[in-house]
Amino acid sequence: MTLFEDLQWRGFVKDVSNEEKAKDLLDNQKTKFYCGFDPTGQSLTVGHLVQIVRIMLIAKYGHTPVVLIGGATGLIGDPRQTSERKLLTLEESLQNAEKIKVQLSQFQKDAIFVNNYDWISKIDMIHFLRDYGKNFNINYMLSKETVQARLDTGISYTEFSYMLIQAIDWLHLYQTLDCKIQFGGSDQWGNITTGLELIRKTVGDQHDAVAMSSPLLLKADGTKFGKSESGALWLDESLTSAYELYQYFLNTADDDVLTYFKMLTLLSKEEIEAIVEVSKAEPEKRIAQKRLAAEIVELVHGKEKLASALNVTESLFSGEFSKLSLNELMMAKKGLDSVTVEGEINILDALVETKLASSKREAREFVKSGAVLVNEAKITEFEHQIHKATAYFEKYVIIKRGKKKFALVELL
Known part of the structure; x- marks a missing residue:
């Protein structure tokens, strides 16, 4: 199985700007690719695992990940479908960016980490309008889905300009790091293709950049993935314990298990299909859910925290708490x-x-x-x-x- 085929099998491919070129870059070359994370909070959530696992998977095939932390774009705010985001202060954005960098480095230590505040902050208004804004007409920007969704309720020029700043990011990484591929969720497709257009207008039609997106991960019933009854599930253990994370995936619906294995773990196709097949024979044992929960907790928090989560789970089932450590008792407290x-x-x-x-x-x-x-x-x-x-x-x-x-x- 080639890398492109693996990405397709896992459900990581929705939109591709040039499939032939994407296959060549991914299957036949070693290239740099990037994915961005805005520091809108002090921690990433379980929802970000889709992009994190994809970064790790592509890196396994020998490509070099460039992880962009949006210290600048976090100050602007990617347009939501409903309303304007609350603006962060510069201090909040940069502090969050550093925390998220530390968090992401635990998953991919050999990635190239960059913060777009380092170059965006050096662009003055005149050059922003002349060098970048001049490349896009209003009709092009209005046609983007994220903007269309806000036309009735209103959108500020600040959020309207977000796609231009993200476009500058890719042009900058393409020119300085030879970063040829940008990945993101399908909700980012408009921003990603704006970057591709800026590269085309700056470098020319013979550029070798490729844009790709993946479907947003939803539950089988169409509801949003990554939300518990108590709210968001965070990757920071001080906000969401290893036990809580384990319990969330232990309770995965049968219809969602295969999709979660594909998009949230690095297990091979053969391993995943074997686990799901065994589980189907004895669904009451929840074999697949237990393995899924264990794989994800170990990925996010490590083997030691997984052992603690399993210990707490067993204690809550048996009623025997005397063997729990203080930290494990604190995990149990949340449940x-x-x-x-x-x-x-x-x-x-x-x-x-x-x-x-x-x-x-x-x-x-x-x-x-x-x-x-x-x-x-x-x-x-x-x-x-x-x-x-x-x-x-x-x-x-x-x-x-x-x-x-x-x-x-x-x-x-």
């Missing part, structure tokens, strides 16, 4: 209803406050029937007080009600 109290708390009050019981009357019934455990010890007295003496790490208490209901009490 539990929890309350914070000062000093100590009565077991009946704790059951109600953690929502393990709807009332004290119901709480008494649970205790009376032997259905309540505190740190794996059965509670039989209504007067039982939860305090630090029996807490894990002198601070945390796990209450279990029945077979599968858990909550955490943090004692101050």
Whole structure:
């Protein structure tokens, strides 16, 4: 299988400016390619994994990735379909850019990292309009899908000009680094092709640059990938724990598993198809989901964090928490209803406050029937007080009600 065929099989190819030229560059040559990430936040999300895995895959075939962090474009804001983005300060944009650079370098250490603020900030308004703006008429810019979507609600000149700045990026990388391919999601196609047009008008029709896009990753039901009930899933572990990431992919619908394996892991076609086939024979065991979750957590956080996520998962299933480290207990906390109290708390009050019981009357019934455990010890007295003496790490208490209901009490 050639690289281009591998990209097609995985669903990484939607639009290609010149398929023949793309195949030649990818399959027969060693070239530089780039993908950009705007620092609109302090961390990338799970949604960015599509582009990250594609970068890693192409690099495996011997090509050189150029990872662009948009310190400048992050100040402008790529037009959203709904409304204007909130503008970042220069300090916020550059700080976020540095954090995202560190994050991305963990995936591809030998990539060439660049920040477009380094060259965009040196262009004055007169030269921006004369050297770049003059190359595009308004009709061309209005025809772009991202702009079309905003014409009814309105779009500022700031966001309208975003495509020109991204176009300058590619021209700059093409001329200084001989970067011939730009990749991005299909929602970036208008911006990507604007860069291709600027290269054509600057260098001439004989240029060898190629634009490519991939479909946006959606769930089988058409809903957005990468969102949990609590919001975005971040690649920064301080924002989304390895356990939370594992649980998200463990709960992947059967219809989505194959697509996620293709676009979010580096497993081979043969490995992926074998895993999915085995899983189909025994779907109740969720073999494919477990492997998928493990592959992604290991990719994002490493083997040690994967082991912790598996340990927390097993503890929540079995109800045995005594073997968890403090960090693992903190992971488990994110998956539990929890309350914070000062000093100590009565077991009946704790059951109600953690929502393990709807009332004290119901709480008494649970205790009376032997259905309540505190740190794996059965509670039989209504007067039982939860305090630090029996807490894990002198601070945390796990209450279990029945077979599968858990909550955490943090004692101050």
